[in-house]
Amino acid sequence: MAGTRTVAPEPSLAARPRFGRIGVGKSSRCLLHVTSRFLNENDRGYALSRAGIAFDAQKRSQQGKIMTQKTIANHEVGGQEFYAQTPANIPLFYDQGLGPVFFVDFANDIARRAAAAAPLRVLEVAAGTGIASRRLRDFLPAEAHLVVTDLNSAMLDLARTKFSPAEGVGFHSANALSLPFPDNGFDAVICQFGVMFFPDKEKAYCEAYRVLTSGGHYLFSVWDSERHNPVARLIKDIVARFCPADPPRFCEVPFAYHRIDPVRDLLDSVGFTGVNISVVSIRKSVADVSAFARGQVRGSPLFDELRVRGVDPDRVVDALTELVVREFGSEPTRMPLRAIVFEARRP
Numbered sequence: 016m017a018g019t020r021t022v023a024p025e026p027s028l029a030a031r032p033r034f035g036r037i038g039v040g041k042s043s044r045c046l047l048h049v050t051s052r053f054l055n056e057n058d059r060g061y062a063l064s065r066a067g068i069a070f071d072a073q074k075r076s077q078q079g080k081i082m083t084q085k086t087i088a089n090h091e092v093g094g095q096e097f098y099a100q101t102p103a104n105i106p107l108f109y110d111q112g113l114g115p116v117f118f119v120d121f122a123n124d125i126a127r128r129a130a131a132a133a134p135l136r137v138l139e140v141a142a143g144t145g146i147a148s149r150r151l152r153d154f155l156p157a158e159a160h161l162v163v164t165d166l167n168s169a170m171l172d173l174a175r176t177k178f179s180p181a182e183g184v185g186f187h188s189a190n191a192l193s194l195p196f197p198d199n200g201f202d203a204v205i206c207q208f209g210v211m212f213f214p215d216k217e218k219a220y221c222e223a224y225r226v227l228t229s230g231g232h233y234l235f236s237v238w239d240s241e242r243h244n245p246v247a248r249l250i251k252d253i254v255a256r257f258c259p260a261d262p263p264r265f266c267e268v269p270f271a272y273h274r275i276d277p278v279r280d281l282l283d284s285v286g287f288t289g290v291n292i293s294v295v296s297i298r299k300s301v302a303d304v305s306a307f308a309r310g311q312v313r314g315s316p317l318f319d320e321l322r323v324r325g326v327d328p329d330r331v332v333d334a335l336t337e338l339v340v341r342e343f344g345s346e347p348t349r350m351p352l353r354a355i356v357f358e359a360r361r362p
């Protein structure tokens with residue numbers, strides 16, 4: 016809500032971090048922290064409003080053009096194109112349905128890491144609806160200036176509503192692959208769960224490097240594999256059940272960029288040093304599984320992929336809700352989630 020600052024309470028059941036090594040090689044540079052946290056439901060976001068649920072059948076991009084079946088079908092897999100034209104309401108379902116389950120706890124984690132070095136000029140890329148941005152603003156020094164960017168201006172519009180003008184936050188539509196900022200201007204660049212969607216990861220890393228000052232920090236998170244995020248497999252199973260001949264391809268993207276060594280090697284080759292890799296696990300308590308399922312189906316590009324295939328999204332929501340409860344137990348259901356956080360420094 017505009018003008019308010021809400022800080023999620025610290026998770027009271029946070030277990031002590033376990034530190035260990037996993038076979039990632041180059042261990043002197045890449046100490047791998049295995050952090051297991053079992054968190055309370057500490058931030059459920061806002062209840063989905065009726066207005067949000069009563070979905071407008073007409074699809075419009077944020078530029079106001081009606082999205083035809085053809086333009087939707089032309090979206091490329093594995094790239095930013097999924098998010099380039101977001102029909103109205105996706106940001107709301109994303110923020111309120113997916114946010115409290117998938118993003119809020121990891122946002123707390125990455126924002127705390129970013130704030131540890133007390134950076135004063137901070138850039139966030141692929142910020143979406145501002146879930147991590149809100150945490151960043153809460154944890155960064157008061158005098159820090161935060162610049163929040165995303166390719167998609169509809170997502171950013173929602174992010175904007177979470178800040179008051181006095182908080183010193185700037186907003187820009189920006190492609191992470193060609194950032195509209197001069198060299199050496201930031202002490203930290205942050206990206207939560209965005210890198211998987213970048214069609215050219217190296218270019219994105221080079222851009223982060225370019226805009227960072229010497230000694231600046233680059234932090235980003237990705238999802239670990241489906242093995243560690245079993246809900247991803249459930250989503251895929253449900254979607255395949257409804258579209259057996261031509262399953263939506265969006266489901267392949269978010270959980271597919273989890274191999275640590277290639278990322279570390281790429282960061283090394285771009286010039287970053289001090290690469291540190293943390294695996295962050297939570298057991299997430301979900302009080303309203305159908306709101307989560309609705310967020311998953313209606314709050315992501317999956318929605319259009321279903322629509323062009325003639326599948327009623329609400330039937331998918333119901334089936335996903337049922338399967339999640341069957342797999343993880345009745346509400347509040349508890350599902351394991353696991354992310355990988357990369358931290359690197361520009362020398």
Ligand SMILES: C[S@@+](CC[C@H](N)C(=O)[O-])C[C@H]1O[C@@H](n2cnc3c(N)ncnc32)[C@H](O)[C@@H]1O
Nearest residue numbers: 095098141142143146166167190191207209212
């Ligand atoms: C899963 S969301 C993550 C959003 C946010 N960081 C969070 O944690 O809630 C992925 C975001 O990446 C953005 N995105 C995709 N490709 C992008 C690109 N090339 N440049 C900037 N943002 C991009 C999308 O618009 C979307 O908001």
